[in-house]
Amino acid sequence: MPAALTLALLNRADRDTFGRLLGGVYEHSPWIADGAWSRRPAGGFVSLAQLKRTLVEVVRAAPEQAQLALIRAHPELAGKAMVTKTLTAESTGEQRSAGLADCSPEEFARLQQLNADYNARFGWPFILAVKGPRGLGLTRQQIIETFARRLTGTKEFEFAECLRAIHRIAEIRLNEKFGAEPVLGNLVWDAAEALAAHSEPGFAAQGQLTVTYLTPAHRACAAQLLQAMRDAGFDEAHRDAVGNVVGIYHGSDRQAPRLLTGSHYDTVRNGGKYDGRLGVLVTLAAVGELHRQGRRLPFGIELVAFAEEEGQRYKATFLGSGALVGQFDPAWLEQTDADGIPMRQAMLDADLPATLDAIRGLRRSAADYLGYVEVHIEQGPVLDDLDLPLGVVTSINGSARYRGHYTGVASHAGTTPMNRRRDAATATAELALFAEARASADEGSVATVGMLEVPQGSINVVPGLCHFSLDLRAPNNAQRDAMVLDVQRQAQRIAERRRVTLHLEEVMVASAAPSDPAWQARWEAAVQALGLPVFHLPSGAGHDAMKLHELVPQAMLFVRGGNAGISHNPLETVTNDDCELAVQALLQLLDALAQETR
Numbered sequence: 001m002p003a004a005l006t007l008a009l010l011n012r013a014d015r016d017t018f019g020r021l022l023g024g025v026y027e028h029s030p031w032i033a034d035g036a037w038s039r040r041p042a043g044g045f046v047s048l049a050q051l052k053r054t055l056v057e058v059v060r061a062a063p064e065q066a067q068l069a070l071i072r073a074h075p076e077l078a079g080k081a082m083v084t085k086t087l088t089a090e091s092t093g094e095q096r097s098a099g100l101a102d103c104s105p106e107e108f109a110r111l112q113q114l115n116a117d118y119n120a121r122f123g124w125p126f127i128l129a130v131k132g133p134r135g136l137g138l139t140r141q142q143i144i145e146t147f148a149r150r151l152t153g154t155k156e157f158e159f160a161e162c163l164r165a166i167h168r169i170a171e172i173r174l175n176e177k178f179g180a181e182p183v184l185g186n187l188v189w190d191a192a193e194a195l196a197a198h199s200e201p202g203f204a205a206q207g208q209l210t211v212t213y214l215t216p217a218h219r220a221c222a223a224q225l226l227q228a229m230r231d232a233g234f235d236e237a238h239r240d241a242v243g244n245v246v247g248i249y250h251g252s253d254r255q256a257p258r259l260l261t262g263s264h265y266d267t268v269r270n271g272g273k274y275d276g277r278l279g280v281l282v283t284l285a286a287v288g289e290l291h292r293q294g295r296r297l298p299f300g301i302e303l304v305a306f307a308e309e310e311g312q313r314y315k316a317t318f319l320g321s322g323a324l325v326g327q328f329d330p331a332w333l334e335q336t337d338a339d340g341i342p343m344r345q346a347m348l349d350a351d352l353p354a355t356l357d358a359i360r361g362l363r364r365s366a367a368d369y370l371g372y373v374e375v376h377i378e379q380g381p382v383l384d385d386l387d388l389p390l391g392v393v394t395s396i397n398g399s400a401r402y403r404g405h406y407t408g409v410a411s412h413a414g415t416t417p418m419n420r421r422r423d424a425a426t427a428t429a430e431l432a433l434f435a436e437a438r439a440s441a442d443e444g445s446v447a448t449v450g451m452l453e454v455p456q457g458s459i460n461v462v463p464g465l466c467h468f469s470l471d472l473r474a475p476n477n478a479q480r481d482a483m484v485l486d487v488q489r490q491a492q493r494i495a496e497r498r499r500v501t502l503h504l505e506e507v508m509v510a511s512a513a514p515s516d517p518a519w520q521a522r523w524e525a526a527v528q529a530l531g532l533p534v535f536h537l538p539s540g541a542g543h544d545a546m547k548l549h550e551l552v553p554q555a556m557l558f559v560r561g562g563n564a565g566i567s568h569n570p571l572e573t574v575t576n577d578d579c580e581l582a583v584q585a586l587l588q589l590l591d592a593l594a595q596e597t598r
Contacts, residue, residue: 004179007051011044013037024090025055025170025177028073031066032058048180049389049581050531056167056387071124071162077143078103078111090173094130097137107140114147121151122158129168133562133575134189135175157564160385164562167387171577184289185580188281191228195221195265195281196273208270208570212313214243214346221265225280225305232284233291234303241358242323243307243350249287251300258300259593260364260372260552263544264309264320272377272572276544278559279375280305282579286586297590298597299370306544313337313346321544325551326363330356364551370597371519372548373589374556375582377574379541379567383560388535389578390585392523393556396539396546397444397473398480398512403451404504406431406495410464425454425463427498434490435470438483444475444538445483470504475538476512513546516553523557526588530581541567557585 010021015037022033035058036051045051059067075091078100095101103111118126126147132138138146150158175181196209198220203210211217222245229237229247236248245265251258263279283303290297306320316332333344333354347354378384383391408422432449439447451469472487474480488504495502524534537558545554559582562573 005177007045007048007178010051011040022055022174022177024088025173026059026070026166027075027088027091027169029070031062032070035062045531047531048174048178052167052171052174053388053532055170059163059167060387067159067163068124070166071127071159074125074127074166076115076119076125077128077130077147078108078115094169094172097131099137099140100130100143103140107144110144111147114144114151118147118151122155124159124162126150127162127165127169129165129172131169131172133573134186135172135576161564164384164387168575171575175577182576182580184285184583185576185578187285187288188278188579188583189574189576191281191284192273192277195224195277198224203270209267209273210269210271210312211265211267212269212310213266213308213316213319214350214352215313218243218266218307219350222305222307225265228284229303232288234287239352240323240362241353241355242320242328242362243347243352244320244323244362245305245307247284247287247303249290249301249303250296251298252296253298254300256299256597257368257370258302259590260302260304260369260548261374262304262306262321263374263376264306266306266308266310266312268310268312268568270570271568272566272570274377274561274572274574275379275567276306276309276376278377278574278579278582282375282582282586285579285583286590289583289587290590297594299593301590302369309544314343316343318542318544318547321547323359323362324364325547326360327547327550328356328359366551369552370593371516371552372545372554373519373523373586374543374545374548374554375586376539376543376556376558377561377567377572378537378558378565379561381565382537383535383558384562384565386535388533389560389581390527390530390532391535391537391558391560392515392520392527393539393558394515394520394536395475396513396541396543396549396556397446397475398477399471399473399508399510399542400480400484401472401507401509402470402504403467403507404470404491404502405465405467406498406500406502408464408498408500409462411462413460413462416462421462422464422499423462424466424500425457427494427500428452428466428468430494430498431468431487431491434494435472435487438486438490439472442474442479442483445479446473446540447471447483447487473540474512476514480512510542510546513549513554515555519553519555522589522592523555523585525592526585527557529588530584532581557582 018037019030019033026032036054039054130138198217200210200215200217225245226237234247235250239245261283264276308319311317314335335343344354406424406427408424435447439445448471453467454463527534545556548554560578563571
C-alpha cells in the first residue's frame with residue numbers, strides 16, 4: 001500500500017508533480033489540481049481543509065462549460081461504464097462500496113430508468129457521493145430514494161447539487177490519499193445516530209424522529225446524554241429541575257468563571273437529527289479529547305443540553321435555557337398537552353420536583369461565567385450554496401409575529417364588477433407581496449406570510465374574509481421595528497384603498513441577539529486557524545443563545561447542512577468531515593481562550 005500523501009510533500013511539489021499527486025481526486029479533470037497549484041498560499045497549504053477549499057474555489061471560478069464538462073466526466077450510477085468495467089479505479093471502489101455491483105434485477109432496472117429520465121431532463125448524469133455523509137456508503141435503497149427525489153428538482157439546483165456532490169466525492173478521495181480520518185467528526189456523527197434511536201411511538205413506527213418535552217423518548221435521550229458526559233470525562237453530570245442535562249469539566253482553577261456552552265436535544269415533530277443536538281455532541285467530543293489528553297484549562301467548561309427549545313408539547317419555547325436566566329412562567333406548570341397532561345404532572349412522571357423553588361434555583365449568575373458559545377447546524381442554504389463548512393454568526397435575528405384578517409364583503413363572483421369588489425383575499429395577497437418586497441430591500445431581513453386562509457371559501461364567491469399570519473425578522477431590533485412599521489402602515493393603506501377592514505394582533509416579539517464582538521472574533525480566529533475563510537451570516541432562526549444573551553456575552557458558529565440546508569425535516573444532514581471541523585474549531589477557541597486567561 002503506498003505511503004499516505006502529506007502536505008509537506010505536496011507543498012514542495014512542482015506543478016506537474018502536484019497534479020500527479022492529486023490525480024483521480026476530480027474525475028478526468030486535471031485542470032482543477034493545476035488551478036489549485038496556481039492558488040497555493042505563499043507558505044504552502046496549512047491544512048487539508050485549506051487544500052479542499054482551494055480546489056472548491058477553482059471549480060467555482062471556472063466557466064459554466066468547464067463545470068458542465070466536470071459533471072459529464074462522471075459515470076452514471078450502475079450505468080454502462082460499470083457494466084463494461086471502464087470506470088476509473090476510484091469510481092469502481094465507490095460504486096462497489098455502495099453495493100451497486102450487486103443490484104437485484106429490479107434495482108438495476110430501476111436505476112437504469114432513473115438514469116435515462118435524469119439525463120433526458122437535465123442533460124448530464126446524476127451525481128451522488130455514494131459513500132455518504134459518514135463515508136461508509138449509502139444503501140442501494142437510499143441511493144434510489146435520493147435519485148428519485150432529485151429527479152423532481154430544477155435544472156439550476158441540480159447543476160449546483162451535482163457540483164456539491166463532486167466536491168464531497170473529492171473530499172473522501174483526499175482523505176484516503178492523506179490517510180486522514182475525521183475521528184472526532186465520526187464520534188459526533190455516530191452519537192447523533194445513536195441519540196436518534198429514541199423517538200415517540202407513533203412517529204417511530206413510521207421511521208420518523210420526534211422527541212418532545214419529558215416524553216419517554218425525551219427521558220431516554222436525557223439518560224443517554226448523561227452517560228455520554230460521564231464517558232467523555234466530565235467531572236460532574238446531572239439532570240436539573242427542568243430536565244436539562246448538565247455536565248461540568250473542571251478547570252485547573254475551580255473558582256475561576258466557567259465557559260458556558262450547549263444547545264437543545266428536543267426536536268420538532270418528524271424532525272432531523274442535528275438541530276440543537278449537534279452543538280451538544282460537538283462539545284462532548286471536544287471535552288472528550290481534552291480528557292484523553294489529560295488536559296485541564298484555566299477555566300471550567302459547563303455544557304448544558306437544554307431539555308426544551310422547540311415548544312412542541314407545551315407552549316413554553318426556550319423553557320430549558322430560559323430557566324437559566326430566571327425566565328420560567330409559573331403558569332406553564334398548569335399548561336396541558338394535547339392529551340390533557342399538565343406540565344407539572346409530566347415533570348413528576350419524569351422524577352423532577354415540579355416546584356417553583358427548585359426551578360428558580362437554576363438561575364445562573366453572570367459573574368460565574370466567561371460567556372456562552374453555541375455550535376449549531378445552519379438550518380438554511382447559505383453555507384451549502386457557498387460550499388463552506390463553517391460560518392460565523394453575527395446576530396440572531398429579532399422577530400415579530402402577527403395574526404390578522406381582512407374583512408370585506410362576500411359576493412357573487414360572476415355579478416360583482418371588479419371596481420365594486422371588497423375582496424379580503426386580494427388585500428391579503430397585496431400585503432404579502434409588499435412584505436416580501438420590503439424585507440428584500442434590507443440586508444438580512446425576511447418576511448413570511450406562512451398562513452393564509454379563506455374560511456369556507458368557494459370558487460364562485462368573492463372572499464369576504466381572509467385570515468393570515470406575518471413573521472418579520474431582522475438582524476437588529478431597529479431594522480426589525482422599521483420594517484414592522486412600514487408593513488403595518490401599508491396594511492392599513494391597503495384596507496382603505498380596497499374598502500376592507502383590517503384586524504392585526506401582535507403574537508410575539510423577540511429581541512435580536514447580536515454576537516458579542518470579542519466572542520465573535522474568537523470564532524473567527526478559530527476558523528482561520530483551520531485554514532478556512534471566515535464567512536459571516538446572521539441567524540434567521542431562534543436559538544438558546546438568544547436567552548443566554550440576556551445573561552452573558554454570546555456568539556455562535558454555524559455548521560453547513562446538506563440537502564440545501566433543509567432543517568426541521570428528516571433530510572437534515574451533515575458530514576463527518578464538517579463535524580470534525582466544528583470540533584476542531586471549538587478546540588481552537590478553547591486553546592486561545594486558555595492563553596488569554598492564563
